[in-house]
Amino acid sequence: MNKIGLILKREYITRVRNKTFLLSTFLLPIAMILFIFGSAYFAATSKDYLKKIAVVNYPTYLKENLQSDSSRLQFNFTTAIDSSNFKRKGYDAVLNFNNDSIGKKFTIHSNKQLGMDTKEALEDRLDKAYEKDQLQQKGIRKEILDSINKKSKGLFTVENRVANESGKSEEVNAAINYGVGFGSGILIYITMFIFGAMVMRGVMEEKTNRIAEVMVSSVKPFELMMGKILGIALVGLTQFALWIILVMALTTVAGAFLPHEMIQQAGAANQAMPGGGGNTAMAMKMIELQKNISNVNWVLVLSCFTFYFLGGYLFYASLFAAIGSVINEDPQEAQSLMLPITMPIIFAFIIMSSNLNTPDSPIMVWASMIPFTSPIVMMGRIPSGVPWYQLLTSMALLVAGFIFTTWLAGKIYRTGILMYGKKASWKEMFKWAFRKA
């Protein structure tokens, strides 16, 4: 045990003293923020792209009732446009009513494929136009319809309160939960790769430097492996701690630039004058965001994050160590042997990101139980609330899982670290893992 401590200390100190550690500590959060804002920016700008659409061969009710706007879809009712010349006349697309037997099909010719949401919006507006026409035919005046429409737009908001164990209901915000779940899931995903690869490279280094043999004449191979794995785990935790401090420092700095009174003033102004100017609306959103963020159970999220980071890391790190021990200098070999280990991690991320809207669906529940995927998937689910029995089962399975993988990997590692020359095959590794000592 004492020797594991010595090895752990060395692994930790050499890595933390390294310049790349400092660099990644500061650069990764910045890269992530850029990534999030970048994708949000592109998502936002691509949605608001204005389409100028020429409408030809239209039924008469359409001209009266099809709603045009200046930001997204702009309709011009003309005649002299067809699919061959709309581009020259300055349109993005031409919408053509097919006068077929059903009478419900339009064709749109465009210079580029329409996005899914543009197509949906278009269909929605056509439906609305038809509805409006029908209502008018039943005798409702257009002015009345318009005024009802104007009044009812954005009138209601829904606040989702969920009953917790103590019987109190509390407000939840699906978007925040989604964000926190997705963020922590992606963080576990990235760090599992970073630190897993770090373990693998460390083992490869020891093997190619031939220090492994000197080491195993002083310590047991298992101690050497565990010392390295635990030392790097500590590096990971240090990095997270630094990130949290960094984020807290940044928010304090940001808070200093945006004085508290200003937010309060904005809130007061907003109460006095509902639907006020853009400035106050923005401040309102910020207040709401602050409130919602503080509604997230951060203690639970952070402690679960620590647990699942460590559990997931330990589960995979020993496997990465085993891979590192069987390959030689050739990084090409590492690629092919790593694939079976990286696949479940990527798979877990895909499950998590594509089912996060339904955190209680069977696939999410199952994937959050199985140790191969649970660290990532469970972190995605935790902000929106997970029953205690599920959480405990998942944790117990993960602990059992990493004990098993460590035991298995330790046996492969013990043989692999002293084998030079050729790369071990899966069959050989299987034999090493399951033969008796």
Next chain:
Amino acid sequence: MNILELQNLKKYFSTQKAVDDISFNIEQGSIFGLLGPNGAGKTTLLRMITGIFYPDEGNIIFNGRKFDPINDIRYIGYMPEERGLYKKMKIGEQALYLAQLKGMSKSEAMHKIKEWFVRFEMESWWNKKVEDLSKGMSQKLQFVITVLHEPKLIILDEPFSGLDPVNANLIKEEIFNLAQKGSTVIFSTHRMEQVEEICDHIVLVNKGQKILDGTITDIKNQFKENIFQLGAQTNAHNLMTYIFEVIKHQPEKLLIKLQHDSTTNDVLKFFIDQNIAINSFNEVLPSLNDIFIKLVEGTPEARQFQKV
């Protein structure tokens, strides 16, 4: 007293009988040579002695008790043939780390390291990294790390490879020194001239089996072929006899092999009778190199893979 006794050790791998029933004893304070061609099973044998491998069968008795790798490892220093150090680690820290892993306390290790660094004139190396060292320098460092914790049993696999004569001598001196202080040295090599110079006792292994075991003098006597060198002025017509066969004839020197149970006195008498002045007469013992080649020759150079 024997520091190490190997009893019927066996280690089979899936395609080779790496060590196939080997037994021998090593006396405390001796310098022991473990010889054998490439792939004979030396490294596997050493790995069992250092506790890296468990033998499939057989016993290792260390210091009078059954070898217990976890506790006895402290008393063994092993320098593998494939030298290895952490390239990016500072030399002083590295020596300290490896000494602590052997179970030394920090202050004890520090004291010893300083002592050795002074002796080998390595004081200025402390804050350098291993990657800054030349091959010979890192060899010296590796030796220091191996003997730092004052092991009772020091195992050196090809300790002189890559060293210039000056540094090789330095290490050789230290090996004699350590043996004098009571450490036992196992010395694995296929450089025979060094073995003859350094070792008291040798074992030769080939294809996983022991084929020779004894002191150097005993072995040489065992393999002597009754060859003598005679210093005398001779001509071809002087040498017509059944007593010996001439192996090599030079004007001043003669290499002969006794025949038909004749004795050395028969030879001397033969020349004295012819009134030829004898300047010198001595027996030529085979070199270890010759014995090695003789015993190993004929077996395939590299070991063949076989089913076990």
